[in-house]
Amino acid sequence: MRPTKVVVIGAGSASFGPGIISDILLNPEMKGSTLALVDKNEQGLELIAKLAGRMNREWGSGLKIQAHADRKKALRGAEFVIISIAVEREVRWRLDWEIPNKYGVRQPLGENGGPGAFAHGARNIPMIIDICRDMEKLCPDAWLFNFTNPVPRVALAVSRYTNIKVCGFCHQIGAAYRQVSVVLDIDRADLDIKAAGLNHFTWILDIRRKSTGEDLYPAFRAAVEKYDPGYHPLSREMFRAFGIYPAPGDGHMAEYLQWTHDLKTKPWKKYDLDLYDWDGAMKGRDEMWLRIADHARGKGRLEDHYHGTGERAIPVLTAMVQNKNSFEDAVNLPNEGYIENLPDESIVEVPGVVSGMGVRGMGVGCLPEPVAELCRRQLTVTDLAVHAAVTGDKQAALQAILLDPMVNDIDAAKGILREFLEVHGDLMPQFAK
DSSP states (O other), X not given: OOOOEEEEETTTOTTHHHHHHHHHHTOGGGTTOEEEEEOSOHHHHHHHHHHHHHHHHHTTOOOEEEEESSHHHHHTTOSEEEEOOOSSHHHHHHHHHHHHHHTTOOOSSOSSSSHHHHHHHHHHHHHXXXXXXXXXXXXXXXXXXXXXXXXXXHHHHHHHHSSOEEEEOOOTHHHHHHHHHHHHTOOGGGEEEEEEEETTEEEEEXXXXXXXXXXXXXXXXXXXXXXXXXXXXXXXXXXXXXXXXXSSOHHHHGGGOSOSOOTTSOTTTTTTOOOOOHHHHHHHHHHHXXXXXXXXXXXXXXXXXXXXXXXXXXXXXXXXXXXXXXXXEEEEEEOSSSBTTSOTTSEXXXXXXXXXXXXXXXXXXXXXXXXXXXXXXXXHHHHHHHHHHHHOOHHHHHHHHHHSTTOOOHHHHHHHHHHHHHHTGGGOGGGGO
């Protein structure tokens, strides 16, 4: 493969940084390319850069590695920019959950759907738009690969308000493969699943056995009814109600639905949904930093902890550079008729083909109309939330929260928005205008 230049913004993250770097350095096709690591956290960036240098030497990866606290120094000449950023992720995310809960809005997660997604997006979108403004000047033809949540809102903001080409990534299609493999007792490697919809809200359209081409949907439909009732009960209820199986698993599916708690019995637990473990995540992050520091100093075996993440950004990158015409199970792109009964230019998650032309979605026709209506409500919420995040329009922000299916009281919506703007004001300066 010809050498390319990849910029990773958010590299100074204990979870994202080492993972995406290992994806790049373990890929022999990247040899000779330049990897520029960027993060405002200079201490974290220094450790990650030392770790990357050790990986590069010991694995014989043959890349040129740079580290920059100033992204402008890194962006010039880049062909690909990979982003995963968040400020005080667990602390702010917990507030996104706790504030709506005070008003009786019980979100399963509150990151990609529910009112918490509004705050999450409103904090992250302005930062990413600023990055794109620098890209427009320094590497206008580069692709932006985004992992920052909420993926559809970030991608819509980039697509609508900048000239940068964007593709959003998420590994949640893997949940569909796991569920079908378990229920049918078929090796995952022998499955071919086509799913489409919105990120974390996709729906399985087709299930085939790779080795024979056999349509497995009838067998799955029969087997899932007989399987353990405690296995993804929400997804199975949706299957019964709408006739099509949701792909992401209960935890993420529940972010977009108001039917996931029962106040009379077990709040938040009607479908045995687990809340996010913020304390555990912060403890795990501290432990990761200790391990990174040891590895950066040459201690321990890299192979014990770094095997690649399985995320698809780097295979997509190499497929673009080499014009491989490769297939991807799931990419998040502006809708260009890929899902016919969802609005054009909205961000949809569909299978895709990757070549020297870039990433292109695969047309899947129409979703079943009731499912499309569920998606359209989310797209309306996304549209308003992105407009508010970019412009600071408080009326649009209120409308986005009011239209969220989790919210059924206008006073609650006003209170949630007011408190969001108070506690996150330092990271939402657009609303202070």
